[in-house]
Amino acid sequence: MAEILGIGLSHYPPFGGTDQDMAGILRWTLQDPAIPDSQRDPANWPALMQREWGQDQGASAAPEHRAALVAGFERTRAALDDFQPDAVLIWGDDQYENFREDIIPPYAVLAYEDMEVRPWAQASESSDMVGKPNAWGEPADTVFAVRGRPDIAKHLVTGLLEQGVDAAYAYEKLHHPGLPHAFLNAVLYLDYHRAGFPYPVIPFPINCYGRRVVSYRGFTSRLGETRELDPPSPQPRRLMDVGAAAARILADSPWRIALVASSSWSHAFLCDPTYRLRPDTAADLRLYDALVKGDLDEWRGTPLESIEESGQQELLNWFPLLGAMEALGRPTPTWSDFTPTDVFNSNKVFVTYEP
Secondary structure, eight states, X not given: OOOEEEEEEOOOGGGGSOGGGTXXXXXXXXXXXXXXXXXXXXXXXXXXXXXXXXXXXXXXXXXXXXXXXXXXXXXXXXXXXXXXXXXXXXXXXXXXXXXXXXXXXXXXXXXXXXXXXOTTTTGGGSSSOTTOOOTTOOOTTOOEEEOBOHHHHHXXXXXXXXXXXXXXXXXXXXXXXXXXXXXXXXXXXXXXXXXXXXXXXXXXXXXXXXXXXXXXXXXXXXXXXXXXXXXXXXXXXXXXHHHHHHXXXXXXXXXXXXXXXXOXXXXXXXXXXXXXXXOOXXXXXXXXXXXXXXXXXXXXXXOHHHHHHTTOGGGGGHHHHHHHHHHTTOOSOSEEEEEOOSSSSBOEEEEXXXX
């Protein structure tokens, strides 16, 4: 059997920007007239939110948050380098980037060849970094090479279809000229110190935004703004089954594969119960506690409606990873870390399942 490494990480876009801009989503949200004045008043905020916001709207707290995320990426990159995979399969959301009105698959495998990507020049096709300076001071025309392994991707799709998992696939890009940010940011952040990223990537996009993927363009909106919603995302338990099938196929292959879940957890801008001001940390901690204990029945029993209520749509990227690890008989992670925040939009979790 082939060896499989499991990794969970965040692709939080403001991490790729500057510390001064890191709290930009909350600053934008606070301008929403539909939010009650009492909720907008920092004096009524939780202690963590008050501390992070401080006297400069999060600018002083941003370096601490960045340091925690850098440490997480250093730890996961070290696991990746120790493992030396033949390919890195990444489960990530397509946020109205490559898939739009003409086709919205529940999930798909992108069997891309090697490509050149320009993350800063192509930012208009991905969220939150349009026209903003990046953390590395890289110019807009900076080019990165991302290797592909279409042979492994096609082997995976063949196996999924043979196991009754109706997986879509593609050999060429559709709307996005490079890679959607869930995949590209994972690569950029795993290479935070710019040592290079030699591992081929197989993007496995999931329609995490479901009811909001086309209607809200998979991004922010004002509280109380209503539009005609789209059909839902795949059910969380089904995504665990998809991950389990992928793990069985790849474990029975000749390749060493890293399986990566790419997303933060509850997103403030999707969480109506908190007036979209902060994430649903209680809901995140419930699932994180189950993850650490290897209690995957808790995950499997979580309904999609609960995920949507808590602003955890992107957490759907983690369900196939946990399903994969369960199928391999390794439900408990070898290492994990939870970085809470109230100001920087989303709680961040890092995890490794090392052979």
